[in-house]
Amino acid sequence: MNIRLTADGRAVDATLNDSAAARDFAALLPLTLNLSDFHETERISDLPRPLSTAGAPRSAEPKAGDLAFYAPWGNLAIYYRNAPRADGVVILGRLAEGGAEVLATAGRVTIER
Template sequence: MHIHLTIDGNSVDATLNDSSTVRDFAALLPLALDLDDFQKTERIADLPRKLSIEGAPASSEPKAGDLAFYAPWGNLALFYRDGHPSPGLVILGHLTDPDDIARLADANRVRIQPAS
């Protein structure tokens, strides 16, 4: 599945994995979210509700450009730097263009919608 993100007015595309968590996330789209920095590694935002993690791995190691769901907090994470293995982190997908990763570091707002 492909999605389109608008990050502080810039158009960015991403490809999502095929999982129950991603299907649950897609059901929330479109979304407009305010972003906060977390540990100078990722931008995070609260989702309207927690997502299903049925069948998801117990832990994931995020890479720069990954979109992820952190189940313990119920938030979306957009990684602009590689992260550490984290229990409860479910990778949803990845930005299509590596050049877009740099935009995440200072992002304040994101709009996410299915790609047309």
């Protein structure tokens, strides 16, 4: 499924994978979220509710450009740098080329189908 993230008037396309978590995330759209920085690696925001993690791997090694759900905290993560493997990270999809750089400093993002 294709989605669009818009921050500071700049649009970034992304593709969600075919996981239960990604489908559950898509069901929440459209969303407008306030983002904060986490470890100079990702932009994060709380989601309105936890996503399904049925069938998800126990851990993932996120790369710059990945959209992910961090199950222990219930938040969305938009990675602008590579991160080490971590338990509870569920990859939801991937930003289009250059999208990580656009969103690296975003304070607010709107996500829609």
